[in-house]
Amino acid sequence: MKIAMVDDHNLLRKGLANLINTFEGFDVIFEATNGKDFIEQLAINPIPDIVLLDINMPVMNGYETADWIRKNLPETKTLVLSMLESDLAIIRMLNLGAKGFIIKDSHPDQFRSALVQLRDLGFCMNEDLSGRLPDKSLTDSPGTWSTPIPSFSEKELTFMRLSCSELTYREIAAEMGIGHRAVDSQRDSLFQKLNVSNRVGLVLYAIKNGIIMV
Known part of the structure; x- marks a missing residue:
């Protein structure tokens, strides 16, 4: 190479x-x-x-x-x-x-x-x-996750897309029209749901599964 x-x-x-x-x-x-x-x-x-x-x-x-x-x-x-x-x-x-x-x-x-x-x-x-991604999934190809991809609500998808931007969590809260405590709750819920430990892990999940396109 x-x-x-x-x-x-x-x-x-x-x-x-x-x-x-x-x-x-x-x-x-x-x-x-x-x-x-x-x-x-x-x-x-x-x-x-x-x-x-x-x-x-x-x-x-x-x-x-x-x-x-x-x-x-x-x-x-x-x-x-x-x-x-x-x-x-x-x-x-x-x-x-x-x-x-x-x-x-x-x-x-x-x-x-x-x-x-x-x-x-x-x-x-x-x-x-x-952060920890399931089964080393950050190097998998899209659609090859060994665990089933969960379903997401529209609010969860919106939060994930905004998390893939350069907005801060406070700015994400303003964009979604909710308080920052609600954003913290949304973030923690998705981290647990996807078994990731930080925002980068969440973004990688969204990229690898086509939730956002880069």
Whole structure:
């Protein structure tokens, strides 16, 4: 698998590139310091299978770069590597077409596993960020859940769709015309119903089951 690295931290980028090149079946073909540099380097390099992408970068950040990749390189998979762990940052990247997210201080074995999952299954996610999903379902294809998909009320579907946006829970409450305690109750009920532990897990469930389209 051909990999391009896009990160403005030179020491980290070089170290990770050396690590990746020790993994069988993966090869870093070029490195870039930001999205603009990445696009320019495509003129002289092959199209990568995977782009390892930071979020906070000068000139052209990770959000802008992920959006460009989604529109211009539909076969290329984006794996986000960042210190950002907020739900909204992850959700925004998923909505921009990212297929995986792993934090920078992950163990090398986790990093290799993420690349293998991305190659073989098309999706991966740091377990600490995504929460517990039933039967490792975040890497399943749509419609292949080993447990039956429950039925949802219209209010639950609305809440799930809004949760997949960048709205805060307070803004979701205003959009639905209910109080934030009611939103908390709706959230906790869905977490229990879907056996997930956080908002990212809920969003991944909605994406994998076609409740929202990205």
